[in-house]
Amino acid sequence: MDTLETRELRYFVAVAEELHFGRAAERLGMAQPPLSRAVQQLERRLGVSLLERDRRGVRLTGAGQVLLHEGRTALDATAAAARRTRRFGSADHPDGPRERLVIGVKAAASHDLLQRLLDAYAAEPDAAEIEVLAGGFNEQEQMLRDGRADVALLIVPFNSLAGFDSEELLTEGRIAVLPARHPLAARKVLSMADISDVPDLPIARWPRHGSYEPGPGPEVRDHTQLAQLIALGRTVAVVPESARTWLWHEHAAVPLSDAPPVSTHIAWPAHSRSLALAGLIRTATRLIADPAPTH
Numbered sequence: 001m002d003t004l005e006t007r008e009l010r011y012f013v014a015v016a017e018e019l020h021f022g023r024a025a026e027r028l029g030m031a032q033p034p035l036s037r038a039v040q041q042l043e044r045r046l047g048v049s050l051l052e053r054d055r056r057g058v059r060l061t062g063a064g065q066v067l068l069h070e071g072r073t074a075l076d077a078t079a080a081a082a083r084r085t086r087r088f089g090s091a092d093h094p095d096g097p098r099e100r101l102v103i104g105v106k107a108a109a110s111h112d113l114l115q116r117l118l119d120a121y122a123a124e125p126d127a128a129e130i131e132v133l134a135g136g137f138n139e140q141e142q143m144l145r146d147g148r149a150d151v152a153l154l155i156v157p158f159n160s161l162a163g164f165d166s167e168e169l170l171t172e173g174r175i176a177v178l179p180a181r182h183p184l185a186a187r188k189v190l191s192m193a194d195i196s197d198v199p200d201l202p203i204a205r206w207p208r209h210g211s212y213e214p215g216p217g218p219e220v221r222d223h224t225q226l227a228q229l230i231a232l233g234r235t236v237a238v239v240p241e242s243a244r245t246w247l248w249h250e251h252a253a254v255p256l257s258d259a260p261p262v263s264t265h266i267a268w269p270a271h272s273r274s275l276a277l278a279g280l281i282r283t284a285t286r287l288i289a290d291p292a293p294t295h
Contacts, residue, residue, distance in 0.1 A: 009071040080147025099276040104149030107134040128276035137206040166267040174259035185252035
């Protein structure tokens with residue numbers, strides 16, 4: 001048996017992510033017994049054990065881990081195909097369907113680069129309509145994988161470029177954003193060591209690839225929450241230099257001397273044949289060759 005149904009993958013991925021048949025069934029909106037039977041039938045068809053079941057719960061086998069990874073990828077690809085096809089076909093234009101592009105961006109990212117890109121592309125005679133889809137921390141990569149976005153601005157190393165074509169647009173240093181009243185805020189420059197062991201000011205943590213890295217700092221979901229926690233003196237954040245655009249007056253930004261730089265890439269699905277997307281990428285590469293003037 002060399003093929004799997006989307007329904008089977010959706011069932012298995014839910015169980016593998018929840019590691020609990022009851023929660024997975026609730027998530028899928030179905031009863032638990034048919035879900036259990038469906039997973040057992042899938043194991044029999046594949047001829048492998050995907051789950052280890054005992055009184056303590058459910059665990060993935062090695063084969064189950066492989067199917068979880070491949071299943072997520074396949075479900076994302078299926079969703080992406082449906083979304084992008086629907087987006088293209090829904091555009092009503094006198095000369096036929098006109099493509100519409102969705103670009104995924106981080107909600108609180110600097111608008112300067114994005115504004116320059118959109119303005120330059122809009123000046124092209126055959127420019128497609130552009131919809132800007134803003135998301136939270138590191139959500140843009142998943143937007144691109146599951147088809148919510150056709151193209152995205154990804155920040156490396158926080159996002160992975162695996163499976164995408166991309167062009168680097170910008171490289172920048174990092175800053176520490178801390179409460180303006182904190183003693184470290186008076187420093188002209190800081191090192192990572194300076195901010196790593198401050199008892200009353202742990203470094204904020206945000207999700208990467210769906211989970212939070214271990215550490216004492218607060219888990220943050222979006223920039224509004226992060227800005228509030230910094231203003232209250234509860235955390236410090238290590239962010240790209242361009243994050244200065246969203247700082248509050250209760251914040252202080254201090255350059256970090258030894259934090260590795262970050263780079264912003266425009267990324268899109270590998271082997272895309274979209275003419276509108278190709279035009280947007282050409283515009284982006286021209287921006288690289290003609291950087292913004294300094295003021």
